[in-house]
Amino acid sequence: MDLSPAALADPIDALRHLRADFPILNEAVHGKPLVFLDSAASAQKPIQVIDAMSRTMRTQYANVHRGLHWMSERTTDACEAVRDQVAGLIGAPSREEIVFTRNSTEAINLVAHSFGSLIRPGQAVVISEMEHHANLVPWQMLRDRAGIELRVAPITDAGELELEALERLLSDGKVALVAVTHMSNVLGTVTPARRIADMAHAAGARVLFDGSQMVVHRRVDVREIGADFYVFTGHKLYGPTGIGVLWGRRELLEAMPPFLGGGDMISTVRFEGSTWANVPHKFEAGTPAIIETIGLGAAISYIESIGFDAIAAHEAALTDHALRRLAEVPGLRVIGAPADRGGVISFTMDDVHPHDIATLLDRNGIAIRAGHHCAEPLMRRLGVSATARASFGLYTTREEVDTLAATLEQIRSLFV
Amino acid sequence: MDLSPAALADPIDALRHLRADFPILNEAVHGKPLVFLDSAASAQKPIQVIDAMSRTMRTQYANVHRGLHWMSERTTDACEAVRDQVAGLIGAPSREEIVFTRNSTEAINLVAHSFGSLIRPGQAVVISEMEHHANLVPWQMLRDRAGIELRVAPITDAGELELEALERLLSDGKVALVAVTHMSNVLGTVTPARRIADMAHAAGARVLFDGSQMVVHRRVDVREIGADFYVFTGHKLYGPTGIGVLWGRRELLEAMPPFLGGGDMISTVRFEGSTWANVPHKFEAGTPAIIETIGLGAAISYIESIGFDAIAAHEAALTDHALRRLAEVPGLRVIGAPADRGGVISFTMDDVHPHDIATLLDRNGIAIRAGHHCAEPLMRRLGVSATARASFGLYTTREEVDTLAATLEQIRSLFV
Amino acid sequence: MEQDTLYQRQVIDRARAPAHAGSLDGATHTGEGTNPMCGDRVRVGLSLTKGGTVTAVRHETRGCAICIASADMMAGLAEGRSALELGALSRQFGEMLRTGEGAEQVGELGVFAPLHQHRSRIRCATLPWTALVEALDGSKDR
Amino acid sequence: MEQDTLYQRQVIDRARAPAHAGSLDGATHTGEGTNPMCGDRVRVGLSLTKGGTVTAVRHETRGCAICIASADMMAGLAEGRSALELGALSRQFGEMLRTGEGAEQVGELGVFAPLHQHRSRIRCATLPWTALVEALDGSKDR
Numbered sequence A, B: 001m002d003l004s005p006a007a008l009a010d011p012i013d014a015l016r017h018l019r020a021d022f023p024i025l026n027e028a029v030h031g032k033p034l035v036f037l038d039s040a041a042s043a044q045k046p047i048q049v050i051d052a053m054s055r056t057m058r059t060q061y062a063n064v065h066r067g068l069h070w071m072s073e074r075t076t077d078a079c080e081a082v083r084d085q086v087a088g089l090i091g092a093p094s095r096e097e098i099v100f101t102r103n104s105t106e107a108i109n110l111v112a113h114s115f116g117s118l119i120r121p122g123q124a125v126v127i128s129e130m131e132h133h134a135n136l137v138p139w140q141m142l143r144d145r146a147g148i149e150l151r152v153a154p155i156t157d158a159g160e161l162e163l164e165a166l167e168r169l170l171s172d173g174k175v176a177l178v179a180v181t182h183m184s185n186v187l188g189t190v191t192p193a194r195r196i197a198d199m200a201h202a203a204g205a206r207v208l209f210d211g212s213q214m215v216v217h218r219r220v221d222v223r224e225i226g227a228d229f230y231v232f233t234g235h236k237l238y239g240p241t242g243i244g245v246l247w248g249r250r251e252l253l254e255a256m257p258p259f260l261g262g263g264d265m266i267s268t269v270r271f272e273g274s275t276w277a278n279v280p281h282k283f284e285a286g287t288p289a290i291i292e293t294i295g296l297g298a299a300i301s302y303i304e305s306i307g308f309d310a311i312a313a314h315e316a317a318l319t320d321h322a323l324r325r326l327a328e329v330p331g332l333r334v335i336g337a338p339a340d341r342g343g344v345i346s347f348t349m350d351d352v353h354p355h356d357i358a359t360l361l362d363r364n365g366i367a368i369r370a371g372h373h374c375a376e377p378l379m380r381r382l383g384v385s386a387t388a389r390a391s392f393g394l395y396t397t398r399e400e401v402d403t404l405a406a407t408l409e410q411i412r413s414l415f416v
Numbered sequence C, D: 001m002e003q004d005t006l007y008q009r010q011v012i013d014r015a016r017a018p019a020h021a022g023s024l025d026g027a028t029h030t031g032e033g034t035n036p037m038c039g040d041r042v043r044v045g046l047s048l049t050k051g052g053t054v055t056a057v058r059h060e061t062r063g064c065a066i067c068i069a070s071a072d073m074m075a076g077l078a079e080g081r082s083a084l085e086l087g088a089l090s091r092q093f094g095e096m097l098r099t100g101e102g103a104e105q106v107g108e109l110g111v112f113a114p115l116h117q118h119r120s121r122i123r124c125a126t127l128p129w130t131a132l133v134e135a136l137d138g139s140k141d142r
């Protein structure tokens, strides 16, 4: 924890100097300075990430597949070093448990296919009412393909998982996997991962956490929370698009059949049959996202140089401030009130349509998201067709939040 | 075609000025200037691609998913414009037939899963003896999953497809798909795509071409060659890693179930069941490789600004020169002698192990590949355990080829 | 925030208190437009003379302010025009939304010109016209 | 090309005409190392005294020059040494290949020091030692 007087005084301001690392924050939109409050959809990239990627392409690039030459070896080293970084980031016991994917979506699909092929008809997968489509549709598809059951754990009106209900869903011992979010991209809810994992394990189930939002904001330790699988996506973590991560316990990864077939995931290939490489390579077919892997490594270095203590403190203080300021906007209703929450706030405002809110904010340079946020069933549960959503990154300032609140007030005054 | 005197006089030299666009070519390896002859594994990136990616991250980036704000709309525009570019590149009738994937490998796996699920037990898929593992393992996995038959079309000693044998494999009318390379990554063989497609269609089969190597070197027109599916990978086309392309005829794509589930590939989501977006989005789950898509667009613009006439002429002349020069190296044996070939040359040299060749070349700054080139069954067919392979890009010069040949002579003299 | 050039008083007032909302008793033609992306929906009912002139239009719109205002202005403009004229107007309107130019040729609808800077919202303004064109084509009635 | 510091005469000659190649009649221990990546394979046979001293070593190696030369030098060095000494030497050799340093401590094997610049080839040089250590552990014999 940064104990300097400034940081102690104001954790929001403590990260202000980092804005200089994000060139895009100097852009103007519709003639107004960009206020980017859509980081939960995808975060902006610091110059450290941009430079790492362009340096790779300018000075040290080749395919990593078994090249015996210098450029290939150095590029392989650079990519494999990122596996160590990722293992360190989430407290994975072994670098070999880190599988690179395109994004969270592919990581979950990988588990749904490969671990899913080990789930027998009659068994069940449990998800929750507040899942992103990425942690919902793959399980639906598995259900329809494999004849398993899909159970949905309800949430409270505050937007928290109903743990007793989850317990009941687990009680018949038929559940093979609980797949839930570690932090909701709509409500900001942080789920009690350790308790969920304990409940799942007690019922003989494995547990997957969708950490897409969580890893951005807090230090995650997959061992501490008792996860069996953990997924996240690089572009929300200030890294490039095209790169994501699946972590899985080694014994599970080893028991699972491969997902995609091709180069690099094999040991030997004969027409009659092939044998697979060891984990994690078994799950990484074809030329990986080399440049993006290196970019992800730079993002992790960047974040770790700041430290999760400072990042979490910034986010907590900023979110508190935002909730307070938004409560002052007449007619504004924040959706959900989870006790433990991250820097994502969904809201509606009287009967002003969220799309009108988003466009009017955009005309003032403020980028937020409006819609169902890839969580249609959650919208139905909440009784809304869409929400507006502001979400924060480490570069978000108090003034930006204030600008949001003030502009929302003006927007509302247009409509009444 | 560039009709300037210089180009007519020497198509190899006609592209020499483009080397300035590739910063990495100024690097030294083991104290020697880099001679990069491993472009078939992955090509180097021109500054135009590097700049397009870093400009995106510096000035115009947001997630493309349904964002209503300026950054998101502009980023969406930039990505969708690349769909048009790709359609133009390969002569696709419609931009909506262009599906973005991670690479060729994922594109083929997508077809093997989605089109594959429409193939019935008792039906067959035909591949060839010279496929890359990417166009082999997914079909093996489909065979083992779905109980279909996998047939292998043989090649001649020269390294060409045996068309009569292919005809026989098709004759019982059970073949649902012929999946073959458009250009071999080991032998350089360019396959007679139109004839293969006609044969396949006459037998009621569909045809997929693996264009990973081909699109780099010659203009491809999917309609002219009668393809039903065509795949390629961005990183070999001077573009970034993490982005590839599947083209498929619309009626096929529409008939196929989705592959990965998640955000952006859906129309509506309910727990009971979901409906899918229209093609191509049905096949693009989750946050796409946004920055890489834009990079691929820059690569296509770059290539088209040079023109395939000049690129193909450079490559043909350079390959001729290389075959001539390599023939002068004592003990060197070029593998395969296809009539129609591209700039990929595999060879062995007496009993000097290909790995020793590669390392000794590397110590002289020359990057080639040695091994089975992700084509183990082809190695068995050729009766070798590994080959050395030199492959050319648009930046490759006559002098580089000469340096290769001269260094090979010296290596051989070490061993005799 | 200054007076917004897109969300002008005119637009917001029409959205809050549309003059032509509701269902049309005895409509000869009806049409519907939906935007699955945001769940917006416009239903249009109209009466058409034998000669092809629109005599009355009503719309039932669930959507954002842009969509409701656009539907209501459309309804007002449609009365007294022929199907042919309205087809042309619909095309002109679409063209203006795409380019931001030609506001003077589409009457009251010119207020939506700034929407060309918000590409993903254009469909909100054109959705009523999808419904109207469907109604005029009579596809639902045959 | 100047005299190459990795592919020295010594290495190439040993690879072309290894002194200790072949199978060992009456070997008390055997071991094997394979590299599935490139198909290289080393088989080692050796005789060990009760006291744990290696008296004879032979290797059958299919592989590149680095692998054959390394196997042959290993066989030469092994004779007369104890299992303990060879274990230590194997570790020192591995360490030198990783760092490029300590060539003076591994005798003839010091010629492979430049291999530390060619990480993907290091396994070629250590494969014979994998086979030797397996033989010494006697795992195949019990």
Ligand SMILES: Cc1ncc(COP(=O)(O)O)c(C=O)c1O
Pocket (backbone or CB within 6 Å): A263, A286, A287, A288, B040, B041, B103, B104, B105, B106, B132, B134, B135, B181, B183, B184, B185, B210, B212, B213, B233, B235, B374
């Ligand atoms: C002919 C061929 N097909 C497929 C591939 C696979 O491409 P990628 O690894 O980018 O998926 C390659 C290159 O590795 C190739 O040369």
Ligand SMILES: Cc1ncc(COP(=O)(O)O)c(C=O)c1O
Pocket (backbone or CB within 6 Å): A040, A041, A103, A104, A105, A106, A132, A134, A135, A181, A183, A184, A185, A210, A212, A213, A233, A235, A374, B263, B285, B286, B287, B288
């Ligand atoms: C909670 C959650 N899960 C999954 C995803 C999917 O991430 P991606 O689109 O990068 O696969 C997202 C973001 O879109 C998310 O917020």
